[in-house]
Amino acid sequence: MLLYHFGFGKYGPAKRGKRLRPGLLLCVAGAQGAAIEDALDAAAAIEILHNYSLVHDDIEDNDELRRGRRTVWAVYGIPQALNAGDALCAISFLVLTNSIAHHSDERVLRMVRALHEAHATMCDGQSMDLAYERAGEVDLAAYSRMIEAKTAALFGASSQLGALCAPCDGEAVLRYRELGRAFGMAFQIRDDVLGIWGTLDATGKVSGNDIARRKWTFPVVWALAQPPSPARDRIAAAYARGETLDNAAVGAVVDALDELGARDAANQAAAGHLAVVERHAVRQVREFLLSSLELAST
Amino acid sequence: MLLYHFGFGKYGPAKRGKRLRPGLLLCVAGAQGAAIEDALDAAAAIEILHNYSLVHDDIEDNDELRRGRRTVWAVYGIPQALNAGDALCAISFLVLTNSIAHHSDERVLRMVRALHEAHATMCDGQSMDLAYERAGEVDLAAYSRMIEAKTAALFGASSQLGALCAPCDGEAVLRYRELGRAFGMAFQIRDDVLGIWGTLDATGKVSGNDIARRKWTFPVVWALAQPPSPARDRIAAAYARGETLDNAAVGAVVDALDELGARDAANQAAAGHLAVVERHAVRQVREFLLSSLELAST
Numbered sequence: 001m002l003l004y005h006f007g008f009g010k011y012g013p014a015k016r017g018k019r020l021r022p023g024l025l026l027c028v029a030g031a032q033g034a035a036i037e038d039a040l041d042a043a044a045a046i047e048i049l050h051n052y053s054l055v056h057d058d059i060e061d062n063d064e065l066r067r068g069r070r071t072v073w074a075v076y077g078i079p080q081a082l083n084a085g086d087a088l089c090a091i092s093f094l095v096l097t098n099s100i101a102h103h104s105d106e107r108v109l110r111m112v113r114a115l116h117e118a119h120a121t122m123c124d125g126q127s128m129d130l131a132y133e134r135a136g137e138v139d140l141a142a143y144s145r146m147i148e149a150k151t152a153a154l155f156g157a158s159s160q161l162g163a164l165c166a167p168c169d170g171e172a173v174l175r176y177r178e179l180g181r182a183f184g185m186a187f188q189i190r191d192d193v194l195g196i197w198g199t200l201d202a203t204g205k206v207s208g209n210d211i212a213r214r215k216w217t218f219p220v221v222w223a224l225a226q227p228p229s230p231a232r233d234r235i236a237a238a239y240a241r242g243e244t245l246d247n248a249a250v251g252a253v254v255d256a257l258d259e260l261g262a263r264d265a266a267n268q269a270a271a272g273h274l275a276v277v278e279r280h281a282v283r284q285v286r287e288f289l290l291s292s293l294e295l296a297s298t
Numbered sequence: 299m300l301l302y303h304f305g306f307g308k309y310g311p312a313k314r315g316k317r318l319r320p321g322l323l324l325c326v327a328g329a330q331g332a333a334i335e336d337a338l339d340a341a342a343a344i345e346i347l348h349n350y351s352l353v354h355d356d357i358e359d360n361d362e363l364r365r366g367r368r369t370v371w372a373v374y375g376i377p378q379a380l381n382a383g384d385a386l387c388a389i390s391f392l393v394l395t396n397s398i399a400h401h402s403d404e405r406v407l408r409m410v411r412a413l414h415e416a417h418a419t420m421c422d423g424q425s426m427d428l429a430y431e432r433a434g435e436v437d438l439a440a441y442s443r444m445i446e447a448k449t450a451a452l453f454g455a456s457s458q459l460g461a462l463c464a465p466c467d468g469e470a471v472l473r474y475r476e477l478g479r480a481f482g483m484a485f486q487i488r489d490d491v492l493g494i495w496g497t498l499d500a501t502g503k504v505s506g507n508d509i510a511r512r513k514w515t516f517p518v519v520w521a522l523a524q525p526p527s528p529a530r531d532r533i534a535a536a537y538a539r540g541e542t543l544d545n546a547a548v549g550a551v552v553d554a555l556d557e558l559g560a561r562d563a564a565n566q567a568a569a570g571h572l573a574v575v576e577r578h579a580v581r582q583v584r585e586f587l588l589s590s591l592e593l594a595s596t
Contacts, residue, residue: 001425056384060377079358082380083424086354089387090418097411105403112410113395120388126381127299 001084002091005055005072015067020187020292021158022047027288028162028176038102039165042111045096046158049115052088053122053154055081060130061213089119103165111164114177118157125150129216136240138216140225146216147188148181155184175280182276183289189270190293192217193263196254208250214239218269219262220253231256299382300389303353303370313365318485318590319456320345325586326460326474336400337463340409343394344456346386347413351420351452353383358428359511387417401463409459412475416455423448427514434538436514438523444514445486446479453482473578480574481587487568488591490515491561494552506548512537516567517560518551529554 007014022043029039057063058071059078065071073081096115100108128146132138138146159180163173195210196219210217220239226232234256238249245253257263270293277289305312320341327337355361356369357376363369371379394413398406426444430436436444457478461471493508494517508515518537524530532554536547543551555561568591575587 056380060380078376079428080425082354082358083421083428086387087418087421087425089384090414090421093391093414094411094418097407097414100407105407109395109398109403109407109410112407113392116388116391116395120385120392123381123385123388127378127385130377130381 001072001076001080002088004075005051005084005088007067007069014069017047017051017067018292019047021050021154023288023292024155024158024180024183024285025162025165027285028159028180029165031282031284032163032166032168032172034162034166038099039162041095041099041102042161042165045092045115046154046161048088048092048095049119050154052085052092053126055085055088057126059085060126099165103167107164107167111161114157114160114164118153121149121153125153132216133214135216137224138221140221143216143218143221144185147185151188151191152181152184155187156181159183179277179281179285182273186270186273186277186293189218189266189273192219193266193270196257197263208247208254211250211253212245212247214241214245218266219257222265222269223257223260223262226260229260231259299370299374299378300386302373303349303382303386305365305367312367315345315349315365316590317345319348319452321586321590322453322478322481322583323456323460323463325583326457326478327463329580329582330461330464330466330470332460332464336397337460339393339397339400340459340463343390343413344452344459346390346393347417348452350383350386350390351424353379353386355424357383358424397463401465405462405465409462412455412458412462416451419447419451423451430514431512433514435522436519438519441514441516441519442483445483445516449486449489450479450482453485454479457481477575477579477583480571484568484571484575484591487516487564487571490517491564491568494555495561506545506552509548509551510543510545512539512543516564517555520563520567521555521558521560524558527558529557 003009004011007016025043025046026036026039029042030036054066055072058066059073059081063071064074071081072084075081076084093112093115096111097108099111103111125146125148128142129150132142132146156177157180160173160177163176168176192210195215195217196208211220220235223232223235224239235253238245238253241249274290274293277286281289301307302309305314323341323344324334324337327340328334352364353370356364357371357379361369362372369379370382373379374382391410391413394409395406397409401409423444423446426440427448430440430444454475455478458471458475461474466474490508493513493515494506509518518533521530521533522537533551536543536551539547572588572591575584579587
């Protein structure tokens, strides 16, 4: 099941994820002077932990497709897929503890703790996301808290672990965590934009799916926070219906979002978070992060 | 959701689990000279990790009741319950890393690694258990591999972590792990017996439920390994049906198991594993383990 999920061996070749989190970790570690060997275990652990969350999210969100292939639960059923996700979590941390070959016990333990802190925070964020599915309205503050926890925490840990591998200490580690979180916020908002305006090709997901299921994405939350107008009210009415939206209804919501300028607003919000990256990241980290977002948006 | 699961606060009072795993950990730590404060974080971590597996197992097994109360997924739905289980996993390891207040980094890291090794092994065992649901037959060797992974590994880790808290080293740690595993084998076989012949009161589960769902428990696997006889063949026929058994069919299987002496065979197999405990455990650990099994079987 794990080989299937990753599309390895006889299950491949499959479209790979972008591997942004291990990429960020390795980039930070390298920028701070680590040899790549000192950061590979942590990078693998981050990517495996991310995939654990994907396998579980796909069950929780009832998603049958990811990267253009059937999800683990769609192929093997929910019980085996849930358990396979759990196994990925265990494997992630076993891989991380392998880094004792390159680091002191103290440093590996700090990495384990940082990654489990992000793990706990991700669960908080996912719980909010699930609870919001039944909420009548979600405001921008609640949306921000949700993506900070659900998405930004693991990017924060990726950057933090890269710094810990270097090895950085004290303030530098915390600054890298903040940098990763800021990037994570921008990433999620851009991902929300892709989920509405992207194509099947770019994401492997059905475009507009987030709207069909009345997900609280940045463009929608932002649009509903605008003063009453026909376009805003059409979105509100569609989201108030309490059922999955059909293609025509999704199209009407996307039109209303376009009319209000929600896509630009989302891109501006993402740019606001990216300003932290532009101001504080060293050149190679900045270039890695900015170019990875460009890639994701085309 | 987590408070609900444990029956804490406004959700209580609720019947508590037996807490055998943290009990074993504390007993081993104490027997090897640790102060209780040095082992409490690890004991809490073990119990929380066990409950993570329960929350997920209940989803995977479609169990709506545990300890006489509705399971987390039955109350909150599968998506939130799955995620709540994930949160328990993260919390378990955060609690374990809290023990740096009492132990060296090296020792805490060994505990983290040992517990994640057990975690990975539990997932292996659960995967076998789920796969066996569709198997036409499971022999005693396959059954043993399954419970070694699914149940005995965490008892092994409980005992091992108790020794690591003491702090023991080298061979002593491995011997305690083996002791815990042997107890875990006995525990699971006795639990299988309770699942067939126990009452609702003792376990909080519906008696005979394991047979209704054609679970591969020790008594059934043992019975099917006996030479052909009318009683054995009635069990084989019931398990070959491919559907949930009704009360009459369950009763017929239990009668056939009784006729073959499957209950005694299970108790003897459990006693074989307990002989390891009787031979190798120091007095207070031996007494704790034997008395805890007595308790569970009445």
